[in-house]
Amino acid sequence: MDRRMRTERRASPRKFVLLCLCWLLMASFVLTAAAQAQSTPVTTIKLSFAGDCTLGGDERWMNYSLGTFKAMRAQVDNDAYFFEKCQKIFAQDDLTLVNLEGVLSDSNRGLVKGKKWNFRGLTDSVNILKLGSVEAVTLGNNHSGDYGRFGLDATRQALRDAGIQYCLDEESFIYEKEGVRIAFLGFWETAFRAKRAWLKQEIARLKTEEGCQAVVILYHGGSQYQQKHNKAQTEDAHYAIDIGADLFIGYHPHVLQGIEIYKNRHIIYSLGDFCYGGNRKPRAIEYPGMVTSFELRFEKGEYLGQQLTIHPFRISATAPRNNFQPYPVLGGEADEVMRLLQNDTAHTLAAFVPGLGAQQPFLDADAPQ
DSSP states (O other), rough: HHHHHHHHHHHHHHHHHHHHHHHHHHHHHHHHHHHHHHHHHHHOOOOOOEEEEEEEGGGGTTTTTSSSHHHHHHHHOOOOOTTTGGHHHHHTTTEEEEEEEEOOOSSSSTTTTTTTTEEEOOGGGGHHHHHOOOOOOOOSSSOOOOOOOHHHHHHHHHHHHHTEEEEEEEEEEEEETEEEEEEEEEEEEHHHHHTTTHHHHHHHHHHSOOSSSSSEEEEOOSSSOOOOHHHHHHHHHHHHHHHTOSSEEOOOSSSSSSEETTTTTTEEOOOOOEEEEEEESGGGSSSEEEEEEEEEETTTTEEEEEEEEEEEEESSSSSOOHHHHHHHHOOOHHHHHHHHHHHTTTSSSOOOOOBEEEEEEETTTTOOO
């Protein structure tokens, strides 16, 4: 009995040492795995894009008391109203960008005569963007010059004062997160074609000298109210990606157009209208809209790929008058959006799922094409 007890006492230190060694090995394994994970982090940047937004209307409507964006703004007396129903998406991403179709100016100075439409909102309308979690706009469109240099400068100043980024032709901006930099450039289609040679050099410069890992092109072109994109849009989009763009987002037709995958990059041909004060009584084909959300992934300073989620919307809950408050849709209205997109899309789009959107497959940047 005493001999067995003495043997067990002698064995206890050996067990203790073995147990300590096991714990040390496990701790070493955990620390090594953590160190490896920290050495190769994947950065995900979430971007949201919505369509044409005019935070005002035609100059001839400025004193109308009914049916205009300005009248609705006075009626609701709440600048958060306009993007209120988009916040589930806009407030949770890293950056939301829309096409600002028109100027922000408190004067009609510089009005370009002879244009069919001259779109203007007041400078304090920029508060709608801020409250709506919209951090950036493109001014690369056919209405940013409706009031000449004066109107464009007033718009730029209002955006700068509000801390909202913008791009127009050679004026780009760069978004940065965790050391990853993405450049944004916006063009009206005529400017895009005039600057093709410059753009090729600029994208290369942004990726080398500025350290940008990705470039997004915002493009305003195509035929209005045509639900299928045209050859010129395709040629411009392909050119942009051929010279190094990683995402191509289209505006201007005022209706939805399809989606293309080219060299493992997405092309959105037209986002359609969104919070659009340019039409008090939209056409039926203008009502379907969407928000596109992208996740761009990066590792060790290199672009890995992108994933698109489509969120079906309608631009107004009232008809025929516009209430200027786009809202997400379900059921038959969501099906209509997806049908319109599929009619102008060569590949089969993943289905819409309530609560998630229509999440498309991840596009690996280096996958075989």
